[in-house]
Amino acid sequence: MKADFSKGPVTLTVSFIGYETQELPLSAADNAISLTLRPSAVLDQVVVAASRVEESIGQVPVTVEKLSQRQVEQITTPDLVAGLGRFKGIDVSSSSMLTTSFSTRGFNSSRSERVIQLADYMDTQVPSLSSYFGNLLGTPVLDVASVEIVHGPASALYGANAFNGVLLTNSKDPFRDPGLTVRLRGGNRSMLDGQLRYATKIGERVAFKISGGATTANDFLADNQSATSTLIEPGNNAAGSNLGYDAVSRYGDVGNTFTATGGALAGKTVFLPGYSEAELVADDNKTHSYKIAPSLAVLLTSNLKATIDYRYTNANTTYQSASRYRFVNSGAHQARVQLEGNNWFVRGFTTRDYSGGRDPQTDGSYNLGFLGGFLQAQQALAKDANGNLTIPVVDATGRAVSYAERYFNTYAIRYNQAYATNGNNTDAAAKTARDFANTNAPLLQPGTKEFDVARNQIIHNPTPGQGARLILRSILNEGSGQYTFNNSFADVTVGAAYRQFLLGSDGSLFEDTRDGERIKNYEYGAYAQVSKTLLDDHLKLAAAGRVDRFQNFGTAFSPRASVVYSLGPDKLQNFRASFSRAFRAPTQNDQYIKLDVGRAILLGNVRGGFQGYTTPLASQLPGILAPTRTAELAGYEYSSAALKLEEVNSYEVGYRAQLVKKLYIDVDYFYNTYNNFIATQNFIGNIDGSRPTAAQIGAAAPGRFQNSALSTRVIQIATNVNQQVKSQGAGLTLSYAFAPALTVSGNYSYNDLITKDFKVGTQSFFNTPRNKFNLGVDGLLLDRALSYNLNYRWVDSFLYESTFATGTVPTAQTLDAQVGYTLKPLHTTVQAGGTNLLDAPNLQVYGAPNYGRLVYVGLLFDIK
Incomplete structure (x- = not known):
């Protein structure tokens, strides 16, 4: 025309x-x-994560959030995942600056064990930890085309552990998006960040791209001096106690319960002073993330493309789980091959993680709790005539005396003396004893040569029970395929996947050994989905189902059924409803962990289960073991069967619409019921699973069940709770585009754990604020040369539970902003921005550091 x-x-x-x-x-x-096309942020977006096929976001049957390339570029945190908290229904948990996990719909944690995170459909978890380290192994940020987040269960299409959500990062196609992009930034905390992407076509059938980057900064370090919860440390003293206490962010502050031979101290627990995280991390406080990702794509025919990818990442960072772990030069290798046609694909990938070399002399990762504890077990040194610490301390028999033993003995002697001379005043005696022990029987002092030598030996010693070295050398292999049949009656999608874990830790995390084979575990499944549109495409019906088989848990079936009805000739108002059932397989740690953390030993639970006694028994000893009272043991009996799959049944309704021109709304409500809910449980038992005898309990009790040489211990396992757990929630997003110069948006999220009466000793790990909201503005000015965005985030306080620390995360209010000006002839954008600009309290994981202010300036070069 x-x-x-x-x-x-x-x-x-x-x-x-x-x-x-x-x-x-x-x-x-x-x-x-x-004219350059700009990805849409409204109803005509295309998403693939919700149903594993392309569909308009308006007719997606479940709650989905899609971030365009522009929205990704507006994220101000160094890690992509850490910035997702500004979107509806998404919770982020940062263990440190570059280690962040995400979740949706409750049960948040630093491990993200209830969601899956994919980069071009490759699972980006670290296999040894069943955890996602933010975008560490994901797509380099300059190569991200879009991010899609599916809220709620998605096991029907993605398998187990797509339990509460899916995060899919889609990379740019080198055929469609060739060119050179470079971003350079610098900021406070000595932050330096450089990112690069280059893509080119080699003829008409071959395209190559390479992307990657490097980020370095001074890491955030934890410094929580509150007393560790008695759920985790039952015999802990109150913060500030002159008997000492186990603090959340101190390591090696282990306790000793004195028996009758302790005199006036009998029955009391004295804790060592311990070390702060900053003292133990020492010169390792720099965090970094290095990654490189080359990719080659070949058009074998007009309808058949082959792709070969490789990704390498290396990082220094801190991760929180059962303890806090410092990863030094750790990361993963990942490789993929893929064939895809117009309506099908076949792909395979492998991931291999590492945590430094297996050679003890090379750098590597370590457990901060072990490091603090084993520093106390070193032989104590006394000063010689010149004031140097050179004289080994021994007892009357010539036996070496550790720093911990010397401290406790000195404390006890001085306490009993002070107690006798101060009118039986226990607190005064404790203060006198503490001050005397700190002066006359000090622990290894940070900054001294002796401390540095001992620290170096411990962090490089991989021997379980002696060193703090953590060795990761696990492998994840996965193969999958999918085919979509398009016909006049209905669209049918079928697919299948197989994955294998080969777990290796040299005994530092799992029940494997250095010289033994890796622990093998597998799962596989197949799925099908049928969708049909009716009423001139205004009504869309879909049903999906997946069958999965697990090495340790048998077979499970995950169904999903949904309906979407669109009003109006342009389908601008869309109502949706769905039912989903999903299964969660216990993490590899839950299945095979073997980690002695002192106060308890963490064991996998996939064999015959455990028999024992509840931990309140400890407070009744030794009287309950008297011959006339042993029958009372029955009142404390505990038993647990081997782990089973956790199940969730989820009901969801939602409404997504363009109400008037440029005004958009998305609202949803969900109701979840969980069966065989997986939680942690502490109990007193034998490590072989048998129930201890009264004699075994009596022998262990004086050491408060912490002696690693004993078979009777406080044991911590993952187990299924024999009660139904319920939760509910809702979300609302509103956005109004006044003009390209101004778009105002906001979202609100509500989450509620309906079940309150958990069994004694059970931790739910809901870890989610009941209320939170975001308010933001963004726009393009001066003929689109000037861009800006501003986001205010408010998060309600909430209880955070974990096996490491439990406590209240306070209310957080953060302000993020970014501005850029593009010099079009130079293909250059000058940028400035920051996260948490007001440096407000911003704790996300109890026991982790506060995520403080980060500001930066930089340049972005973009040549198409």
């Missing part, structure tokens, strides 16, 4: 599904029009 300019200017409208519709006024014919 030829344009008629005789009556004045005409308007050229350019639209394409998934991109913003743009209008370009023309006063005369022009054969050299240049």
Whole structure:
């Protein structure tokens, strides 16, 4: 059709599904029009994560959030995942600056064990830990085309552990998006960040790209001096106690319960002073993330493409789980091969993690709790005539005396003396004893040569029970395929996947050994989905189901059924409802862990289960073991069967619409019921699973069940709770685009754990604020040369539970902003921005550091 300019200017409208519709006024014919399509942020977006096939976001049957390339570029945190908290229904948990996990719909944690995170459909978990380290192994940020987050269960299409959500990062296609992009930034905390992407076509059938980057900064370090919860340390003293206490962010502050031979101290527990995280991390406080990701794509035919990818990442960072772990030069290798046609694909990938070399002399990762504890077990040194610590301390028999033993003995002697001379005043005696022991029987002092030597030996010693070295050398292998049949009756998608874990830790985390084979574990499954549109495509019905088989848990079936009804000729109002059932397989740690953390030993639970006694028994000893009272043991009996799959049944309704021009809304409500809910349980038992005898309990009790040489211990396992657990929640997003210069948006999220009366000793790990909201503005000014965005985030206080620390995370209010100005002739954008600009309290994981202010300036070069 030829344009008629005789009556004045005409308007050229350019639209394409998934991109913003743009209008370009023309006063005369022009054969050299240049226009760049911008990804849409509204109802005509295309998503693939919800149903594993392309569909309009308006007719997606479940709650989905999609971030366009522009929205990704607006994230101000160094790690992509850490910035997702500004979107509806998404909770983020940062263990440190570059280690962040995400969750949706409750049960948040630093491990993200209830969601899966994919980069071009490759699982980005670290296999040894069943955890996601933010975007550590994900797509380099300059290569991200979009991010899609599916809220709620998705096991029907993705298998077990797509339990509460899926995060899918889609990378840019080198055929469609060639060019060079470089981003350089610098900021406070000595932050330096450089990112690069280069893509080119080699002829018409071959395309190559390489992306990656490097980020370094001074890491955030934890410094929580509150007393560790008595759920985790039952015999702990109150914070500030002159008997000492186990603090959340001190390590090696282990306790000793004195028996009758302790005199006035009998029955009391004295804790060592311990070491702070900053003292133990020492010169390792720099965090970094290095990654590189080359990719080659070949068009074998017009409808068949082959892709080969490789990703390498290396990091220094801190991760929180059962303890806090410092990873030094750790990371993963990942490789993929894929064939894809118009309606099918076959792919396979492998991931191999590492945590430094297996050679003890090389750098590597370590457990901060072990490091603090084993520093106390070193032989104590006394000063010689010159004031140097050179004289080994021994007892009357010539036996070496550790720093901990010397401290406790000195404390006890001085306490009993002070107690006798101060009118039996226990607190005064404790203060006198503490001050005397700290002066006359000090522990190894940070900054001294002796401390540095001992620290170096411990962090490089991989021997379980002696060193703090953590060795990761696990492998995840996965193969999958999918085919979609399009016909006039219905669209049918079928697929299958197999994955294998080969777990290795040299005994530092799992029940494997250095010289033994890796622990093998597998799962596989197949799925099908049928979708049908009716009423001139206004009604969309879909059903999906997946069968999975697990090495340790048998077979499970995950169904999903959904309906979407769209009103109006343009389908601008969309109502959705769905039912989903999903299963969660216990993590590899839950299945095979063997980690002695002193106060308890953590064991996997996939064999015959455990018999024992509840931990309140400890407070009744030794009287309950008297011959006339042993029958009372029955009142404390505990038993646990081997782990089973956890199940969730989820009901969801939602409404997504364009109410008036440029006003968009998305609202949803869900109700979940969980069966065989997986939680942690502490009890007194034998490590072989048998129930201890009264004699075994009596022998262990004086050491408060912490002696690693004993078979009777406080044991911590993952187990299924024999009660139904219920939760519910809702979310609302509103966005109004006044003009390209101003878009105002906001979202609100509500989450509620309905079940309150958990069994004694059970931790739910809900870890989610009941209320939170975001308010933001963004826009393009000066002929789109100036861009800006501003986001205010408010998060309610909530209880955070974990096996490491339990406590209240306070209310957080953060302000993030970014501004950029593009010098078009130079293909350069000058940027400035920051996260938590007001440096407000911003704790996300109890026991982790506060995520403080980060500001930066930089340049972005983009040559298409």
